[in-house]
Amino acid sequence: MPESKPNLGLDTGPKAPTGPTLFLQRQPYRRRRLIDAARVLPVFGSFLLLVPALLIPQDVEGSTSSMWLFLFGVWIVMILSGSMIVRYMVDADDRDRKGSEDQEAQD
Amino acid sequence: MQLDLLVLISLLYVGMLFLVAFAAERRARAGKTAWLRSPLIYTLSLSVYCTGWTFYGAVGFAARSGLEYVTIYLGPTLVFIGWWWLLRKLVRIGRTQRATSIADLLSSRYGKSNGLGILVTILAVIGTTPYIALQLQSISLAVAVFNDGGTGGASGNTTAFWTAIGLAVFTVVFGTRNLDVNERHHGVVMAIAVEAVVKLFALLAVGVFVVWGMAGGIGPMLQQIDASPISAWKVEGGRWIVLTALSGMAIICLPRMFQVLVVENSDERHLATASWAFPLYLMLISLFVIPIAVVGLSSMPSGANPDQFVLTLPLSEGQNTLAVLAFLGGFSAATSMVIVASIALSTMLSNHVVMPIWLSLQAGGASVSGDVRRVVLYSRRLAIAAVLALGYGYYVLSGGSAALAKIGLISFAGVAQVFPALIGGLFWRGATRRGAAAGLVGGFLVWAYALFLPSFGPDAVFSASMLAEGPFGLSFMRPEALFGLTGLDPLVHAMLWSMVVNTGLFMAVSLATFPSPMERLQGAEFVNVFEHSSAPRIWSGGAAEAEDLLVMAQRILGPEEATELFTKTARHQGKIGYLPDPTPEFLSELEINLSGSVGAGTAHAMIAQVHGGVSVSVADLMAVADETAQIMEYSTQLEAKSDELQATAQELWRANEKLTQLSIQKDAFLSQISHELRTPMTSIRAFSEILLAGELEPEARSKYARIIQDESIRLTRLLDDLLDLSVLEHGQVVLDPQEERLGDVLDRAQAAASAAGSGMQLSINRDSKNENLVVRTDTGRLAQVFINLISNAAKYCDHANPELSIKTRSLREKIQIDFVDNGSGIPEDSHSVIFEKFARLDDDKAANSTGGAGLGLAISREIMERLGGSISYLPDRQGGAFRVTMPLESVFETA
Known part of the structure; x- marks a missing residue:
C-alpha cells in the first residue's frame, strides 16, 4: 500500500498549485489515516481481548461480572470506533467524488 | 402448552417466511432491488453464523464454562473489525472471479483445478453434515420441551424428519428457483434477514425478562453472577485464544458464511457497514447469555438441561408467549443455517462433482441437445435433498x-x-x-x-x-x-x-x-x-460457432438472459440482428457469466468443448511464447552469423581482388623489368661481340666501348632504382633527419639535375624569399624527390623554351612546393598511372634518349609518404604540374 509521506513543508516535489487543490490533497491524506485506523483497530482489539486471558494467573480470584463488563465494554468501544471510521471513510469517499466532480466542472 | 398450537404457530411462521421470500423474489424480478440489497439486509443475512447452536447452546456453554462462550463471537468480531485486512480482499476477489462457493474460489485460485474443488466440497460436506444434524436436534429438542418437558425420545426423530422435509422444500423452492449468473437468492436472503431479526429479538426479549423480570435489574444481576457457580470458571489462556482464532477462521471458511458474505454480496460498500454492524449484532446476541445461564442455574431444577434454558425459563415462569417467541427464535436460527448451508453445499456439489461427471458422460460435449440448465437445477435440488438427508441420517445415527x-x-x-x-x-x-x-x-x-x-x-x-x-x-x-x-x-x-x-x-x-x-x-x-x-484468460475466436455458444448459453443462463447477452454483444460489435462473432473478449465474458452458474472450472471446460478444443489456454500461450522466443533468439543468432559470413565473404572478395591485382601487377612488373633489363643487355651483348670480333678502328672501338659503358651505367641505375624502391616499399629505409633551409635543398637538387642532364635547356624560376624556411626532415631524400621532378620536367617538357617554376608556400605546419612547367602536361587518361612503377609514358621523344626506367615518380611518392607528406599531380594547370606537400617537421622513427 502506498503511504503518503509526512508533509513537513520541505517537499521538493512539484509545487502544488494554491487554492482548492490544497483541500483536495488533504482528503486522500485523511483517507489514508482512516485506513490506518481501520487496520490498527483489530490489532488493539485483539490485544485487549486476548492478552489478559493469557496473563491472568489461574489461581487469582476474579469476578466474572467485572470480566463480563470489561469484555462487553471493549466490544462496544470497538464497534463504536469501527462505525466512526467507516462513517468518516464513506464521507471522505463522498467528498472525494464530489471534489473530483467539482474539479471536472472547473475544467 | 398444546403441541398442536405450537405446530400451527410454526407453520404460520414458515408460511410467513415463504411469503416474504416470494415477495422479495417478485420485487427483485421487477427490478426493485434497492431495499432488498441494502447494507442492513446484508448484515442481517450474515447472522446465519448464529445458529440454533448459538441460540440454545451458548447458554449451555456459559453454564458449563462461564465467559468462554464469547470467544465464538469475539473471533468473528475481530475479523469484521479488521475487514480492511482480509474481508475486503476476499469479497473483491469473490466478486471479480464470480466465485459460487468457497470450493469454487479455491479451485479458481489454484489454476481452476476441479480436483481441489472436489476436495474442498467433500471437506465441507463432512464438516457441515454434523452441524445440520445439530440444528435438527435443536428444533426437535425445543419441540420436545413443549411436548413432554424436554426428554426428547422417539418424537424427536419425527420432528427432525418433518423439519428436514420442510427445509428441503423451502430451500429447493427459493434456493434453486433460478440459475442466476450472480448466484444470488433474493428470496432466501430476505427470509434469512427476517429470521435474523426474529432470533435477535427473541433472545433479547428472554434476556430482558430474565434480568429485569426475574433478577430484578442490572445491579442484582451482577451480584447474582458473582454468586453463581459460573464464577468458579477461570480463564484458560490457551483455549481462550484457540477458540477465538478458530471462530475467526470459521467465519471466513464456513460454506454458509462464504455464501452470504461473498456470493450474496451485491455491493462492496455494504461490507464497510457490516464491519461494525455485524459485531454489534453478535454483541447483542451474546449480551444476555450469561444472565440467562446464571438465573437458569439458580432457579431451575438441578437436572435441567442448560441448553434449553432459553425455552424452559419463560415456560417455568408461565410466560408462554415469550416461550413461543423464544421457540421461533431458535427455529429461525436453526432453519436459516440449514437453508444457507444446504444451498452452499448443493452449489459446490453440483458445480464440482455432478457437472464434471455429467459433462464427461456426455460424449458429444456441451452443445448437444438437452438442457444443461435443467441438469444443473436438478443436480442442485438433489444435492439439497441429499445434504438434508445426510444431516437427518447423522442425527438419527448419533441418537440425538x-x-x-x-x-x-x-x-x-x-x-x-x-x-x-x-x-x-x-x-x-x-x-x-x-x-x-x-x-x-x-x-x-x-x-x-x-x-x-x-x-x-x-x-x-x-x-x-x-x-x-x-x-x-x-x-x-x-x-x-x-x-x-x-x-x-x-x-x-x-x-x-x-x-x-x-x-x-x-x-x-x-x-x-x-x-x-x-x-x-x-x-x-x-x-x-x-x-x-x-480478463483472466484468452480464447482464440473463429473456431467456435456462435450458434453453438448460444445454444449452450441458453441452456445455462436461460433463453432470455442468453439472448440478451448475445444481442448486447452483437450490438457492441456493430452487428445488429445477427449473432455476435466469437471474439476472445466475448468468449471470456461468456465464460465468466457461465461460471456464475456452474463454477469456473466447468464453465472453462464447456467453452473448451464447444470451441472444438481450440481454446488457447495460458499454458498454450506460454508455450507458444516460449517457442517464439526461442525462434527469435535462433533467428537473431542466424542473422548475426549471416552478417558475419557476409562480412567475411566481402573481406575475402576484397582480398581476392587485391591478390588478382597484385598478380597482374607482378606479371606486369616482371614483363616490364625483363624488358627494361633486356634492352641494355642486348646492346651490351651486341657491341661486346663486335669488339670481340676485333679489327676495328680505334675510333669505332672506343665508340662501342662507350655504348657498352653507357648501357651498363643505365642498367646499374635501373637496378639501383629498383633496389631503392623495394627498400622504400618495405619500409626498411633508414631516414636521417637534419635541419636545413628549403632553398638550399632546392639549390642542391637543381645543381644535381643540371649535372645529370647535361645540356639541359630548362630555365628554372624560383621565389627564393619564400624558400627561406628551415625544414627538419631527411633532406637527402627530399632532394632526391626534387631532382626527380626537375629532371622529369627537363625530359618531358615539350615547349620550345622549357621553363619550370618552383613555387613555395607555407601553410601553418605544412609546406607546399609546386613544380609547374610550361609544356603540354600529361594526358588526362594517364593521370592515374604516373605514380605507378614503370609508368613511363609512351613518349617517343623522351623514351630512349633519357633512359629513365619509369621508377622516378614511384620512388618519389614512396619517399614523400615516408617523410609524412605527399606528392600529387595537379591536373588543372596548363603544363605538367606536381605538388609536393610536407610538414615543416617530419616525425618519423630514427632507426
Missing part, C-alpha cells in the same frame, strides 16, 4: 445424544482446515495447487484422527484402549495426545497439530513444487486484485 452438542466446535475445526489454503491463496503468489491440496488433506486427516473420530466417545469409532494407549500400543500416536503432547484440551490439541501439519505441508509443498501457468496467472489475479482486474 449429548455428543452432538460438542459437534459445533469440532465442525468449526474441520472447516477451518481450509483457512491456510485460502489465506495463502489470497496473499501469497507462491502458493500452489499441490501445496493447497497437501495442506488440506494433511490437516483434515489430523482433525479427523485427533478430534472428529474420538468425539464419538470410547468404543464408538476408536476403541477405548486405542484412545488410551494409541494404535498398536504406539503411545505417541494417541489420538488426543499426539507426539506426547499430553494434558492439553482435546480441541486445543487437535487445532494445534492440524494447523501445524496443514500449514507446514501447504508451505513446504508449495515451496517445492512449480505452479502451472494458469495457477500463476490466477495467483497474480488474486493477490494483486486491487491493482488490476483484467
